[in-house]
Amino acid sequence: MFFLKELPSRQMVETYAAPYGANPAHVIGALRMMRSASLLIRKIEAYFAAHGLSQLRFLVLIVIDREPERRSLTPNEIALRIDVSKPVMTRTLQSLQKDALITILASPSDKRSKEVSLTPQGLQRLQDTLPGYYKILSEEMENN
Amino acid sequence: MFFLKELPSRQMVETYAAPYGANPAHVIGALRMMRSASLLIRKIEAYFAAHGLSQLRFLVLIVIDREPERRSLTPNEIALRIDVSKPVMTRTLQSLQKDALITILASPSDKRSKEVSLTPQGLQRLQDTLPGYYKILSEEMENN
DNA sequence: GTTATTTGGTTATCATGATAACATAATTGG
DNA sequence: CCAATTATGTTATCATGATAACCAAATAAC
Structure with a gap:
């Protein structure tokens, strides 16, 4: 910063x-x-x-949601779409799970991996915060 | 971020x-x-x-150095020029002092306050890092 | 001139970024 | 097929941002 x-x-x-x-x-x-x-x-x-989120927590919800053909993503796939370090991703996913915005299940195909999905509350939270987010971004560019 | x-x-x-x-x-x-x-x-x-610095540590050195008519600034004055919170400023000044890049003396006029000055090493570090800093900034804008 | 308020700085605690080192599972090479 | 390598996540630790609560000194109000 x-x-x-x-x-x-x-x-x-x-x-x-x-x-x-x-x-x-x-x-x-x-x-x-x-x-x-x-x-x-x-x-x-x-x-x-x-709104009980952070930029990164929000981005995690977004990238899961915007993959319409997938029901879940692995932590690794999420990390490929958002370039933060692996430990940050681990911690962020755990915090989102703790807040019941995502579910994390064991992967049946790869025992090292996980399947991360949005909960209904996670999707709701995303939809509740997205418009205000875009509004802030838009206003910022108008005033500059 | x-x-x-x-x-x-x-x-x-x-x-x-x-x-x-x-x-x-x-x-x-x-x-x-x-x-x-x-x-x-x-x-x-x-x-x-x-180079043993951080963006904020560097900015602190800069704002002290770029006040040619002043030998020192108070922590509060530095904080007025760089909008980070007070505890962050306290910690950053202490770390710069620990590395002998600044000196922090008691203020004679206001016993709550301090006088922060660059050491010769602090000035040297600043001059060593400034050109490379500007070079990175310049290149970034060229490539975008 | 004493009391109340404001100002300057610190401590404690938390959130979010990083890297290094590790465990476990999957894959590759021979 | 077994050993070596690669891939996925986690733990431990650190850096840098924040707020809340605090102490001490200066200033303002009465």
């Missing part, structure tokens, strides 16, 4: 960036993007927290 | 966004921005980690 309120001056960027072949306008553009995104992510996490 | 690899389809965004007055193009733009920024932030944290 990037929380510097006042970005470096053009002057300062030029002093340090130009001699090393960096483009000052690009540098400032990247800083602006990181700053905007950090503020937006913070806002979204607050929204999700108020 | 936002780590969904494949963004939702236009179709899906329209289904959920439009009925609630959200603009699908804006939603997708916001998702793209969050995704790009998350990847960039991850890359930058890796760069800083290899």
Whole structure:
């Protein structure tokens, strides 16, 4: 995350960036993007927290739901669609299971693996939070 | 942070966004921005980690250094320039002091407060990492 | 000038990201 | 088919973000 309120001056960027072949306008553009995104992510996490979710917990529900031809995904498949580390995925799935938003069953075909499905409450939670999520994203882009 | 690899389809965004007055193009733009920024932030944290810093530790050094008329800043002043919570600032300053990149002295005028200054090593570390930092930012914007 | 409020900073605790090391199961190679 | 390798998940540990509750000092109110 990037929380510097006042970005470096053009002057300062030029002093340090130009001699090393960096483009000052690009540098400032990247800083602006990181700053905007950090503020937006913070806002979204607050929204999700108020709905008993987090960005990652929400994304897990989304990727399970948006595979219409599959009843369940394995933790590994979910991790392939969301690039967080394996331990983070393990922990997140356990927390979603604890909150009864997903079920985790043993896989009959591969004893190392699991089958993760949305519960009705998980689907409901997803549908309850999705519109507000999109609304925040949309408003953010309007005001910038 | 936002780590969904494949963004939702236009179709899906329209289904959920439009009925609630959200603009699908804006939603997708916001998702793209969050995704790009998350990847960039991850890359930058890796760069800083290899130099014994983190984004926040680096920003603290920067804001102290870029106040040419001041020899020191108080923790509160630093926190005003970087919007992280107070406990995070306390912990970060202590870690920088432990690594001898800053000094923290009691303030003579206000016994609640402190005076934070860069050490020569802190300034050196800053100057060593700044060009590479700008280079990463610049390259990121070129390739996108 | 004493009391109440505000300000500056810390501690305790939690959430969410990471890596390293591990156990167990599946697969591949000979 | 047995040994070696690869794949799937988990545990342990750490870093960096947050809030709540607190102490001590400064300031404001009366």
